[in-house]
Amino acid sequence: MPSDTPLLKVDELSSHYGPIQALFGVSLEVKQGELVAIVGANGAGKTTLLHTLSGVQKASGGQVFLDTREITKQKPHKIVAAGVCHVPEGRQVFAPLSVDDNLRLGAYALRKEKEWVEQELDNIYTLFPILNEKSAQSAGTLSGGQQQMLAIGRALLGRPRLLLLDEPSMGLAPLLVEEIFRVIQSLNDQGVTILLVEQNARAALGIANRGYVLETGKVVLSAGADELLKDEAVRRAYLGY
Amino acid sequence: MWDQILQFLITGVTVGATYALVALGFAIIYNASDVVNFAQGEFVMIGAMTAIALSAGDGGLPLPLALIGAVLITIAVGILLQRFAIAPARGASVVTTIIITIGASIFLRGVALLVWGKDIFAMPHFSGEIPLHIGNATLLPQNLWVMGGAALLVMGVHYFFNHTIIGKAILACSCNRTAAHLVGINVGLMMLVAYGLSAFLGAMAGILVAPITFTSYDAGVMLGLKGFSAAILGGMGNPMGAVAGGLALGLIESLAAGLISSGYKDAIGFIILLLVLFIRPSGMFGKVSAERV
Numbered sequence: 358m359p360s361d362t363p364l365l366k367v368d369e370l371s372s373h374y375g376p377i378q379a380l381f382g383v384s385l386e387v388k389q390g391e392l393v394a395i396v397g398a399n400g401a402g403k404t405t406l407l408h409t410l411s412g413v414q415k416a417s418g419g420q421v422f423l424d425t426r427e428i429t430k431q432k433p434h435k436i437v438a439a440g441v442c443h444v445p446e447g448r449q450v451f452a453p454l455s456v457d458d459n460l461r462l463g464a465y466a467l468r469k470e471k472e473w474v475e476q477e478l479d480n481i482y483t484l485f486p487i488l489n490e491k492s493a494q495s496a497g498t499l500s501g502g503q504q505q506m507l508a509i510g511r512a513l514l515g516r517p518r519l520l521l522l523d524e525p526s527m528g529l530a531p532l533l534v535e536e537i538f539r540v541i542q543s544l545n546d547q548g549v550t551i552l553l554v555e556q557n558a559r560a561a562l563g564i565a566n567r568g569y570v571l572e573t574g575k576v577v578l579s580a581g582a583d584e585l586l587k588d589e590a591v592r593r594a595y596l597g598y
Numbered sequence: 599m600w601d602q603i604l605q606f607l608i609t610g611v612t613v614g615a616t617y618a619l620v621a622l623g624f625a626i627i628y629n630a631s632d633v634v635n636f637a638q639g640e641f642v643m644i645g646a647m648t649a650i651a652l653s654a655g656d657g658g659l660p661l662p663l664a665l666i667g668a669v670l671i672t673i674a675v676g677i678l679l680q681r682f683a684i685a686p687a688r689g690a691s692v693v694t695t696i697i698i699t700i701g702a703s704i705f706l707r708g709v710a711l712l713v714w715g716k717d718i719f720a721m722p723h724f725s726g727e728i729p730l731h732i733g734n735a736t737l738l739p740q741n742l743w744v745m746g747g748a749a750l751l752v753m754g755v756h757y758f759f760n761h762t763i764i765g766k767a768i769l770a771c772s773c774n775r776t777a778a779h780l781v782g783i784n785v786g787l788m789m790l791v792a793y794g795l796s797a798f799l800g801a802m803a804g805i806l807v808a809p810i811t812f813t814s815y816d817a818g819v820m821l822g823l824k825g826f827s828a829a830i831l832g833g834m835g836n837p838m839g840a841v842a843g844g845l846a847l848g849l850i851e852s853l854a855a856g857l858i859s860s861g862y863k864d865a866i867g868f869i870i871l872l873l874v875l876f877i878r879p880s881g882m883f884g885k886v887s888a889e890r891v
Contacts, residue, residue: 413779437782449777451770461763462770466782468763515782 362424364389364550365410365441365519370419370429372409379405381574382419387519387552392545394561394582395554396595397571403554404446406571407521410552411443412436423519438466440518444511444525446554448504452497456488456507459496463511474514481510484540502533509540513549520544522553526560538564558595562586570595601734606856607849608732612741612810614848615748616642619803620825621832621840622755623796628835629772630792633684633695637703639822640710641800643815645672646808647710650719661722669801675706676797677790685789703822710815721808744806751802752841755795759837768792820864827871833881843882 365387372380379402387393397403408414410421412433421429428436437443442463451459460481464474482489485506491499496507505525512520522541526534534557542564545551555561562568562582570578570591578591585591620638627635648671653664683702687695724743729736759765768788771778778785803821804813811817824847832843847867855863874881 411780413776432784433779434782434784437780443780445777445780449774449780451773451777453773454766454769458766462766462778462783463781465763465767511781 362389363387363422364391364424365552366422367410368420368422370406370409370421371417372405372414373417374405378417379574380409383571383574383576384419385569385576385579387550390545390548390550391567392541392551392553392565394558394565394568395552395571396556396558396561396568396585396591398595399556400573401571402574403571404523405574407443407445407523407552407554410436410521411441434466437515440516441521442512442515442517442519443521444508444523446523446527448501448508450496450499450504450507450511453495455493456496456499457492459507459511460488460514463514464516467514467516473516477514477516481513485510502529502537505529505533505537506540509537513544517549520549520551522551524555525553526555526557534560558591559586602856603853604733605735606852608735608737608741609856610849610852611845612744612807612848613852614845615744616803616807616821616844617824617828617848618841618844619748619751619799620821621828621844622752622837623799624825624829625832625835625837625840626755626768626792626799627796628829629837630768631684631789632692632772633699634692634826634834635679635684635793635796636696636699636822636826637679637706638796638800638825639818639820640703640706641672641676641797641818642804642821643710643813643818644675644706645669645801645804646721646813646817647714647719647804647815648672649805649808650721650813651714653721661724665805668805669798672797672801672804673794676793676800679797680789680793684793685786703818707816707818714815716815718812718814719808720812721805723809738810740806740809744810747802747806751799752838755799755837758795764788764791824867827867830871831874831881833883836881836883839881839883846882 363386367383367385369382369384370380371382383406395403405414409416412431416429420427423439423441428439451462460478467474487503488507488510496504499507525537538560541551541553553561553565562585565582568582568585569576620642623638623641624635627633645668649664649668652659652667653661659667679702683698684695687698723740725739727738729738759769767783768791770783771785771788775785828844828847829840831847832839847870850870851863851866854866
């Protein structure tokens with residue numbers, strides 16, 4: 358059940374690509390145990406926002422806090438070590454490396470905790486039996502859905518306090534989308550705090566507690582997921598009915 | 599005749615082992631950062647020259663200590679090269695980074711020329727110069743040092759990239775840098791490790807072979823080019839292919855020099871390079887990558 362402590366607090370965050378501004382003072386919060394969705398059209402800045410949270414994209418203004426600790430200017434590997442694990446858009450698995458190696462690299466920051474890594478690896482293989490079956494194959498030979506599972510599993514091996522998911526449904530067949538969303542929901546039920554970015558607004562808001570609508574780098578609306586699903590403007594713009 | 603051929607084979611494997619180590623250095627840096635480091639030959643020269651300098655004269659260090667010192671200095675040069683010449687050009691095109699590494703190699707050669715002059719230096723053999731006889735062919739103990747040392751280093755590198763998490767993290771940086779960041783790999787540090795490792799291999803090659811071939815400030819030029827040819831022959835970016843390419847190149851050169859004419863020795867290496875580029879640009883063991891998206 359979501360508690361009231363904000364695990365992630367984003368305050369007036371801005372970011373630029375060279376002279377072009379992509380984020381204009383985005384503020385949001387994710388509480389411990391919540392599943393929060395960010396919906397918006399292509400180019401709204403959703404991926405940029407997640408990249409800025411992970412530190413692979415530089416913030417040009419504003420602050421990001423994990424608990425009370427500021428992580429705005431931290432290097433990406435420090436942010437991962439602090440417990441922010443990111444499943445990037447388009448999966449981004451290490452194609453030539455084996456499935457098993459991909460997962461183990463997810464625990465790179467925790468490589469000294471061997472017992473925990475083996476334990477969690479077992480858990481991931483139980484959660485995604487197909488990955489266990491193909492553990493010795495190179496990740497590039499997996500199908501899109503399997504690669505998405507691998508990318509999620511890899512992030513879980515980073516022992517996330519906050520899991521960032523970028524377009525997990527992209528390019529997947531409808532049945533697979535359903536399965537991926539079921540997995541995301543069950544991870545949240547097990548207590549993983551999740552910030553989910555999706556173009557598939559209906560599916561995302563269907564499992565989220567709360568949602569933010571991002572338009573051209575600004576938050577234009579935020580409310581409970583149910584309210585957003587009923588909102589006239591959101592329905593017209595993002596749900597298509 | 600057969601004795602002669604055996605002699606050529608011994609020479610070929612020895613030279614080939616050196617090429618293999620240089621080629622391995624090329625492959626590691628290429629794998630980690632997509633950079634073709636044309637200063638690789640300079641690592642070989644710096645390793646050999648500093649080892650000689652540290653051990654020379656009355657106040658010189660004992661040979662083993664001098665060798666360790668030379669290896670450490672070369673590793674430091676490799677790390678500095680990455681940090682101050684390659685890293686600032688992150689995101690530059692392949693041609694730009696190649697020109698940077700060529701510039702770096704000219705710079706390093708210039709420094710070596712200032713420090714050591716144009717003299718040719720010899721290093722003492724590690725364990726004497728009494729040749730061993732196999733049939734009518736002869737083998738110096740140093741030949742065994744080169745072959746054995748190279749074999750151990752190659753096995754070590756193979757183990758590092760296939761069975762250690764740090765080795766795999768370096769590979770991860772090359773296949774997807776953003777994803778490497780996102781799983782918590784310190785990508786900048788991994789680049790330094792890769793350059794340090796390549797410099798280490800270069801220094802070892804230089805030190806092992808210097809007692810046989812002698813060395814001078816410009817010894818790295820030819821070795822670097824031969825190592826590059828070997829890496830291309832084996833398939834750029836395939837470490838074990840680079841090793842096989844090095845051995846093959848060494849053997850072919852030695853046989854051609856012995857059976858045809860020693861004047862063509864160096865030409866052979868480059869003719870092979872051109873043939874590979876024309877006929878099979880992915881090299882002997884270059885993988886055809888299969889990837890689903």
